[in-house]
Amino acid sequence: MNNPLSPKDRVKIPRQKMPEQEPAERAHNFEEVNLGLEIEAAKREASRCLACANPKCVSGCPVGVKVKDFIALVLNGDYLAAAAKIREDDVLPAITGRVCPQEDQCEGTCIMAKKFGAVGIGYLERFVADYERRAGKIGLPPNAPLTGKKVAIVGSGPAGLSAAGDLVLRGHEVTVFEALHELGGVLVYGIPEFRLPKEIVRQEIDNIRRMGVRFETDVVVGKTVTVDELLGEEGYHAVLVATGAGLPQFLGVPGENLCGVYSANEFLTRVNLMKAYRFPEYDEPIYDCRDRNVAVIGGGNTAMDAVRSALRLGAKNAYIIYRRSEAEMPARVEEVKHAKEEGIQFMLLTNPIEFIGDDKGWLKAARCIKMELGAPDDSGRRRPVPIKGSEFELPLDVVVIAVGTTSNPLVQSTTPDLKTRKGGYIETDPETLKTSKRGVFAAGDIVTGAATVILAMGAGRKAAKAVDEYLRTGVW
Amino acid sequence: MAFRVVEKKTLGPDVVLFRIDAPRIARKQQPGQFVILRIHESGERIPLTIAESNPNDGTITLIVQGVGKTTKLLCALDVGDAVSDVVGPLGKPSEVHRYGTVVVIGGGVGTAIAYPTARALKEAGNHVIMIIGGRTKQLVILENEARAVSNELYITTDDGSYGEKGLVTDKLRQLIGSGQLVHLVLAIGPIPMMRAVAEMTRPHGIKTLVSLNPIMVDGTGMCGGCRVLMNGHNKFACVDGPEFDAHQVDFDVLAKRNATYRTAEKMALEKFQQQPEKDLDLVKHRCKLEEQHPELVGRLRNR
Ligand SMILES: Cc1cc2nc3c(=O)[nH]c(=O)nc-3n(C[C@H](O)[C@H](O)[C@H](O)COP(=O)(O)OP(=O)(O)OC[C@H]3O[C@@H](n4cnc5c(N)ncnc54)[C@H](O)[C@@H]3O)c2cc1C
Ligand SMILES: Cc1cc2nc3c(=O)[nH]c(=O)nc-3n(C[C@H](O)[C@H](O)[C@H](O)COP(=O)(O)OP(=O)(O)OC[C@H]3O[C@@H](n4cnc5c(N)ncnc54)[C@H](O)[C@@H]3O)c2cc1C
Ligand code: SF4
Ligand code: SF4
Ligand code: FES
Numbered sequence: 112m113n114n115p116l117s118p119k120d121r122v123k124i125p126r127q128k129m130p131e132q133e134p135a136e137r138a139h140n141f142e143e144v145n146l147g148l149e150i151e152a153a154k155r156e157a158s159r160c161l162a163c164a165n166p167k168c169v170s171g172c173p174v175g176v177k178v179k180d181f182i183a184l185v186l187n188g189d190y191l192a193a194a195a196k197i198r199e200d201d202v203l204p205a206i207t208g209r210v211c212p213q214e215d216q217c218e219g220t221c222i223m224a225k226k227f228g229a230v231g232i233g234y235l236e237r238f239v240a241d242y243e244r245r246a247g248k249i250g251l252p253p254n255a256p257l258t259g260k261k262v263a264i265v266g267s268g269p270a271g272l273s274a275a276g277d278l279v280l281r282g283h284e285v286t287v288f289e290a291l292h293e294l295g296g297v298l299v300y301g302i303p304e305f306r307l308p309k310e311i312v313r314q315e316i317d318n319i320r321r322m323g324v325r326f327e328t329d330v331v332v333g334k335t336v337t338v339d340e341l342l343g344e345e346g347y348h349a350v351l352v353a354t355g356a357g358l359p360q361f362l363g364v365p366g367e368n369l370c371g372v373y374s375a376n377e378f379l380t381r382v383n384l385m386k387a388y389r390f391p392e393y394d395e396p397i398y399d400c401r402d403r404n405v406a407v408i409g410g411g412n413t414a415m416d417a418v419r420s421a422l423r424l425g426a427k428n429a430y431i432i433y434r435r436s437e438a439e440m441p442a443r444v445e446e447v448k449h450a451k452e453e454g455i456q457f458m459l460l461t462n463p464i465e466f467i468g469d470d471k472g473w474l475k476a477a478r479c480i481k482m483e484l485g486a487p488d489d490s491g492r493r494r495p496v497p498i499k500g501s502e503f504e505l506p507l508d509v510v511v512i513a514v515g516t517t518s519n520p521l522v523q524s525t526t527p528d529l530k531t532r533k534g535g536y537i538e539t540d541p542e543t544l545k546t547s548k549r550g551v552f553a554a555g556d557i558v559t560g561a562a563t564v565i566l567a568m569g570a571g572r573k574a575a576k577a578v579d580e581y582l583r584t585g586v587w
Numbered sequence: 588m589a590f591r592v593v594e595k596k597t598l599g600p601d602v603v604l605f606r607i608d609a610p611r612i613a614r615k616q617q618p619g620q621f622v623i624l625r626i627h628e629s630g631e632r633i634p635l636t637i638a639e640s641n642p643n644d645g646t647i648t649l650i651v652q653g654v655g656k657t658t659k660l661l662c663a664l665d666v667g668d669a670v671s672d673v674v675g676p677l678g679k680p681s682e683v684h685r686y687g688t689v690v691v692i693g694g695g696v697g698t699a700i701a702y703p704t705a706r707a708l709k710e711a712g713n714h715v716i717m718i719i720g721g722r723t724k725q726l727v728i729l730e731n732e733a734r735a736v737s738n739e740l741y742i743t744t745d746d747g748s749y750g751e752k753g754l755v756t757d758k759l760r761q762l763i764g765s766g767q768l769v770h771l772v773l774a775i776g777p778i779p780m781m782r783a784v785a786e787m788t789r790p791h792g793i794k795t796l797v798s799l800n801p802i803m804v805d806g807t808g809m810c811g812g813c814r815v816l817m818n819g820h821n822k823f824a825c826v827d828g829p830e831f832d833a834h835q836v837d838f839d840v841l842a843k844r845n846a847t848y849r850t851a852e853k854m855a856l857e858k859f860q861q862q863p864e865k866d867l868d869l870v871k872h873r874c875k876l877e878e879q880h881p882e883l884v885g886r887l888r889n890r
Contacts, residue, residue: 290674290805290807291805292625292632292671292672292674328672329672329673329674330611330674331674331675331806331807334675334676334677334807335611335612335615335674335675335676336611336615357807357808357809358808358809359809359810359811361811361814361821367821368816368821368840368844369843370843370844370846370847371847373812374810374811374812376811377804377810377811380804380805380809380810385631385632385804386629390851390855391851391855391858392629393629393630393631394629394630394631394656394657394855395631395632395804396631396848396851396855398847398848399850471843471846472839472840472843472844472846473843519807519808520808521807521808521826
């Protein structure tokens with residue numbers, strides 16, 4: 112069915128608003144903020160698409176989701192077909208629809224973006240994925256006949272999961288090894304429930320399990336078993352390393368070892384993976400943030416997730432302290448908007464230089480300095496420089512450091528012939544994701560450094576293709 | 588995953604030895620390494636040293652002192668029960684060389700943590716002097732095991748109810764004072780004890796190692812919660828340790844950070860003792876717990 116509206120009429124329809132929990136209410140619970148479009152709104156949003164002859168949205172998506180085609184199917188009311196269309200390129204649509212930085216990707220390049228507001232591609236992607244999930248009709252394609260080849264995947268984040276799905280489809284026997292007790296990587300330990308319900312991640316993983324992928328949790332590759340042992344006595348024909356970039360960075364300022372100072376990884380792991388927000392029903396504790404002052408250092412998605420978690424844990428004042436200005440913040444636009452609505456206080460162009468404690472070793476304040484923007488640095492962003500004499504003290508009970516992560520060396524350091532590059536990331540061929548070691552591939556954040564869910568997923572699929580080719584031909 | 592308990596032995600009041608089915612870990616374990624364990628689906632993750640492992644039958648041995656909710660619940664497990672998650676072996680293995688004369692000091696449950704390394708040191712040809720101690724007689728554990736892996740064994744109790752009256756450090760002072768040549772000291776136990784040992788050996792320039800016990804979550808270097816300050820630099824105890832050069836450790840920071848969750852820990856323990864059924868149910872996989880184990884439920888509740 113064609114869109115009955117003329118292009119002129121289409122651009123008159125305003126971008127549909129995402130229904131959300133009221134800020135005052137959601138600031139005190141961990142339930143999802145965005146509620147999802149209703150069918151009518153989804154259709155209306157879909158009808159805004161101009162069905163461009165040369166759809167820019169597709170080239171804006173890192174994995175080339177056929178946006179125009181799936182939106183046309185939404186317009187037809189054929190939501191299951193729309194979901195299937197997305198799944199051709201993106202195996203985790205319920206997740207990417209929620210967490211992709213759409214404004215920098217598909218929606219950023221949508222022809223409507225500049226004048227009329229981009230088509231809500233993320234909203235629609237989420238809509239059809241949720242529809243499919245609720246209908247319980249996820250069309251799992253049949254697996255190819257067994258090849259007799261075994262593949263081990265290290266890490267169950269988006270890169271590992273998507274590769275696992277693709278490889279089992281191609282008839283290989285796939286086992287995913289995960290260090291933690293739960294599967295999903297950052298999707299379960301990092302991104303909070305209020306942004307990505309864990310039930311959705313669990314269902315996606317169940318689908319992959321039903322396709323025949325085996326999962327072994329509580330296995331730290333490099334410790335419990337090495338890559339060489341997987342390829343040797345355990346009989347795997349190929350290994351894909353998808354271990355993410357999980358090592359926390361600290362600031363290196365005095366006072367970082369005071370009680371009350373957390374890395375974002377620790378804070379978020381306690382809250383999300385260990386469910387500390389439900390202490391004492393769950394055993395893992397977290398510092399009691401109720402009526403306290405909490406600051407998160409950083410301006411990315413991780414920082415927004417941590418500060419909004421702190422607010423939900425009852426913080427009286429929840430601050431973001433970021434050394435550049437809002438324009439340079441790497442967080443998704445929607446997260447910043449939501450954070451502001453919820454009452455997060457933004458202290459921009461500010462940097463902590465010291466954490467001050469009491470005599471029992473508890474944090475009581477941060478000494479900060481104001482910054483101004485100077486000349487652009489290597490990243491092209493204007494470099495923040497301290498303003499002399501602008502130091503001030505901010506009373507604080509909890510600080511969360513969210514200034515980035517780097518590679519975890521556990522696998523690399525126990526696999527001697529695996530070449531790494533600066534920062535300890537694994538060196539790979541950009542096309543095949545082959546490493547320097549025969550039979551070993553790598554994908555996701557462990558290759559690129561901290562990136563996005565969709566890029567990790569895309570890389571996992573790319574690696575799966577190369578692994579499959581290697582297993583079939585034996586050519587390295 | 589489920590990791591079954593295949594043997595249980597009580598070593599002292601609230602000190603229990605468990606043999607647990609964990610074939611992958613048993614195959615790889617080296618002295619000084621530990622596991623992180625999560626007892627049931629709403630449990631926290633806690634580290635425990637692997638006292639021994641048997642690659643042939645695929646079991647590892649843990650020795651647990653019941654100090655708070657998780658360890659007390661663990662002590663209530665029986666043969667046939669299971670723990671939901673055990674991951675490891677984590678941490679760097681102890682550096683076992685032929686040093687000459689080695690003094691291994693274990694305070695309280697520290698004896699269990701020191702035991703596998705003491706054994707390896709003995710097997711490597713060292714003259715091993717062990718000093719083990721506790722506040723009172725019942726808290727001295729693994730005496731027979733310690734005797735078997737040492738050339739000389741000294742036992743101290745604070746109250747003099749067993750062995751020599753005094754602290755393990757008193758015995759160390761005596762040994763050093765008597766002119767005993769010592770090439771290495773390994774001290775594992777409460778923080779004040781390890782700190783005292785470090786101060787005692789420092790002026791003599793005796794190489795001293797301690798096994799640190801910061802609060803851990805993942806055990807893989809991912810959270811940074813286990814960071815310890817060494818000569819002004821942060822190290823992650825779960826991947827860079829847990830053994831460190833005692834003369835570089837900032838014990839003050841460690842002691843303070845370990846107190847972070849005191850209030851929550853106390854609350855969790857009280858709640859558990861008032862109402863142990865919920866947690867016991869999760870680990871026992873039995874429906875009529877109170878009927879089958881009235882004494883156990885009663886004991887935990889009255890404490
Ligand atoms: C708090 C937070 C919020 C984010 N928000 C967004 C967002 O809104 N949108 C977005 O697109 N991206 C976001 N990201 C980034 C995104 O989540 C990551 O880029 C993506 O998850 C990387 O995928 P991955 O598969 O490479 O690794 P990960 O997701 O990191 O998964 C790696 C897995 O490997 C396991 N592992 C590591 N070492 C071993 C080992 N030795 N043995 C066995 N297992 C091992 C880890 O436990 C983990 O489960 C966010 C990241 C964080 C931390
Ligand atoms: C590397 C290492 C090896 C250890 N080996 C042993 C062992 O072999 N046998 C043994 O009995 N104990 C061992 N411990 C200590 C053991 O982990 C704690 O006793 C246990 O975590 C207490 O938990 P709880 O809930 O029973 O008590 P809680 O009441 O929760 O805590 C009591 C105290 O234990 C410490 N603690 C609490 N949670 C953690 C945690 N997640 N990680 C580390 N410490 C924590 C804190 O200092 C706390 O004040 C080891 C600790 C480390 C770091
Ligand atoms: S996967 Fe992400 S970038 Fe691609 S179309 Fe979907 S929301 Fe847009
Ligand atoms: S660029 Fe925008 S308007 Fe054009 S097809 Fe894509 S979504 Fe539709
Ligand atoms: S326990 Fe998390 S980094 Fe050591």
